[in-house]
Amino acid sequence: MYAPEFQYYRAASVAEAAELLSKNPDAKILAGGHSLIPVLKLRLAAPSALIDIGRIEVLRGIECSSGTIRIGALTTHAELAASAELRARAQALAEAAGMIGDPAVRNRGTIGGNVAHADPASDLPQVLSCLGAEFLITGPQGERRLGASEFFEGLMSTALGEDEILTAIELPEAGAGEGSAYAKFAHPASRYAVIGAAAKVAANNGTCTAASVVLGGLCPAPVRAEAVERALVGRSLTDEAIGSASRATAESLDDDEVLGDVYASAGYRKAVAPVWVRRAVTAAASRSG
């Protein structure tokens, strides 16, 4: 399959990419290409130009300092999955990155491209929402940062303006007594998430002091399972309590929003979602204090 014709520009810096973007209003940013190239091949988009940011080295890498993890937009899923720092300080992110696609996909796909594409069957949007990530954006008006609930707007739709570039993602390191995990019901052929549950739990002597549970795969944008979070806080994190709290998952799922397809209907996804929530919370609890 061939993409429609486009002009190709390779940017050497974020400033150059931003300038090219302002001169080519319907251009798209190219990083690893693992979301964009399939979209072009299927002719779901026909931008006049691609601006390749793939060689801007300052956009690559993971840095931890004073409790904050900063991840450059070009960092690949393979790098996320292999990061000892993430394994220790943002377990759910490293875990989810290692479940994306397959090894060759993880070698090329980037965190920035993944979240800018905002596919509801993706993994990282729900994980980054769960972990309280912020999205750093550069545009003609300078820099701005958005929280996950502002960044992800809906089906393949984000708050990123057409003249803006996502440069990095920041998230807090796991604090004392905190653990996080990701549980995924992967489509057996595509490996996309039919359901992806991300959980972060803080515990003190086995009692839950804070919980964050976010679901993907089910709805156009990540959904916070607030009823589950409320049911966990203040409880002892036993299997029974986690199972009981997980059953509240459906309260956060709007029937009109739940997606279905030929593989898994909306009703089926809604029915099995609590199982994946329970698995994610159980794993997060086992890593908490």
Added chain:
Amino acid sequence: MKIPISVQINGRQYDREVEPRLLLVHFIRDTLRLTGTKVGCDTSQCGSCTVLLDGVSAKSCTCLAVQADGASITTIEGLAGTDGLHQIQESFWNKHGLQCGFCTPGMIMASQELLRCNSDPSDEEIRHGLEGNLCRCTGYQNIVRAVRDAAGSMEGGSQ
């Protein structure tokens, strides 16, 4: 607008001008006539287009040739040395790891990546490592045996 690119494939330098929309797999197959690399699903799921791009596996149907400018690439044609087949090729042959052979170049390049990351994988790790490569003939049993055989034969040796 054509873009000049310079790529090293299997140790040989190629300088060409390409359309920006040209996929790396078509550059390899149609421009350079290295047809060992296959196009299967063309949607980055089946893995028959897998090559090594700067040392790591990549699906060349989901990469533009212009993105590979300056890169060093290994395709299936680059594996065998002057002294015969590469050990992974030998093991696929010995263990009947192929039937029609269409997935085999990608399967072998993905196996190369797998064994680079893990020189002594379990059967489960082999299956996970090759989950981006589909075979419609063998049922995978003999592919797993072939990779295990290659791991055993390559132990301590060079890859």
